[in-house]
Amino acid sequence: MALHSHLGHGIGLRPPHYPHVLDGSARADWFEIISENFMVAGGRVPAVLEAARRQAPIVLHGVSMSLGGVDPLNERYLGELKQLIERIEPAWVSDHLCWGGFGRHYAHDLLPLPFTEEALAHVAARIRYVQDRLGCRILIENVSSYVTFTHSALPEWEFLAGVAEAADCGILLDVNNIYVSSVNHGFDAQKYLAGVPVERVGQIHLAGHQNNGTHLIDTHDHPVPSPVWDLYRDAIRRVGPVSTLIERDDNIPELSELLAEAEMARQAEAEAIDGAVLEHGTWSPSNPTPVALRPASL
Numbered sequence: 001m002a003l004h005s006h007l008g009h010g011i012g013l014r015p016p017h018y019p020h021v022l023d024g025s026a027r028a029d030w031f032e033i034i035s036e037n038f039m040v041a042g043g044r045v046p047a048v049l050e051a052a053r054r055q056a057p058i059v060l061h062g063v064s065m066s067l068g069g070v071d072p073l074n075e076r077y078l079g080e081l082k083q084l085i086e087r088i089e090p091a092w093v094s095d096h097l098c099w100g101g102f103g104r105h106y107a108h109d110l111l112p113l114p115f116t117e118e119a120l121a122h123v124a125a126r127i128r129y130v131q132d133r134l135g136c137r138i139l140i141e142n143v144s145s146y147v148t149f150t151h152s153a154l155p156e157w158e159f160l161a162g163v164a165e166a167a168d169c170g171i172l173l174d175v176n177n178i179y180v181s182s183v184n185h186g187f188d189a190q191k192y193l194a195g196v197p198v199e200r201v202g203q204i205h206l207a208g209h210q211n212n213g214t215h216l217i218d219t220h221d222h223p224v225p226s227p228v229w230d231l232y233r234d235a236i237r238r239v240g241p242v243s244t245l246i247e248r249d250d251n252i253p254e255l256s257e258l259l260a261e262a263e264m265a266r267q268a269e270a271e272a273i274d275g276a277v278l279e280h281g282t283w284s285p286s287n288p289t290p291v292a293l294r295p296a297s298l
């Protein structure tokens with residue numbers, strides 16, 4: 001895979017927007033696609049993907065690798081993903097720091113892990129295997145959660161950092177997921193950001209959620225709310241400019257509305273780095289380079 005720096009502010013490619021991709025009017029900085037939805041040979045999906053990759057960089061985002069599971073990794077899935085990678089040549093590949101099934105029964109959900117040294121070693125070994133199998137480094141995404149394990153021994157951010165270090169992989173930092181989990185579990189989102197190894201962050205996700213009063217649910221069916229924008233600016237101040245994606249999976253609006261949110265992310269990033277100078281490139285799968293910011297006056 002080629003070197004990448006900052007792709008800009010992209011959107012998740014979803015079926016209601018396929019016509020805009022096919023007629024060339026989508027005009028996004030980049031597209032993230034759900035890998036599993038494009039592991040098909042027929043229908044209009046391959047044509048949509050070919051059209052999208054002619055217009056903008058593509059990033060593959062998986063939802064079913066079950067990196068934290070205890071079932072053996074699904075070799076057929078990994079083989080099909082590798083074929084898709086070879087065909088599409090994505091900017092990078094990501095999946096989630098979670099588990100998603102047991103006994104070959106899939107939960108169709110991104111389930112949280114216990115934050116223990118044992119789980120850390122387990123999932124890191126599986127990520128290393130996946131990276132060898134796919135022939136590229138991957139990014140792992142922090143998930144939102146609604147329950148915790150009583151035997152967790154580490155805060156989530158230490159677990160995430162430890163896994164990324166042990167597996168030598170990148171991080172897809174979902175800022176909305178940090179916010180949702182910080183409210184649900186009562187931790188300080190700033191502490192989370194402070195614990196993330198910035199040199200490994202290759203991408204950020206932004207999304208909306210549902211407020212159920214006693215807890216938040218990561219529904220991806222609303223625009224990005226102001227507390228998440230605030231946390232995004234905080235993340236950018238720590239990490240530096242980084243490829244950012246607006247995620248929307250339900251109640252999907254017109255493409256123009258999503259692109260306007262991507263523009264808001266561009267603005268928020270510019271506000272956050274206000275006057276700072278990027279010294280190095282951002283993280284890339286083949287050449288992880290720390291991002292360092294310094295005030296323009298220095």
Ligand SMILES: [Fe+2]
Pocket residue numbers: 141174177205247
């Ligand atoms: Fe996400």
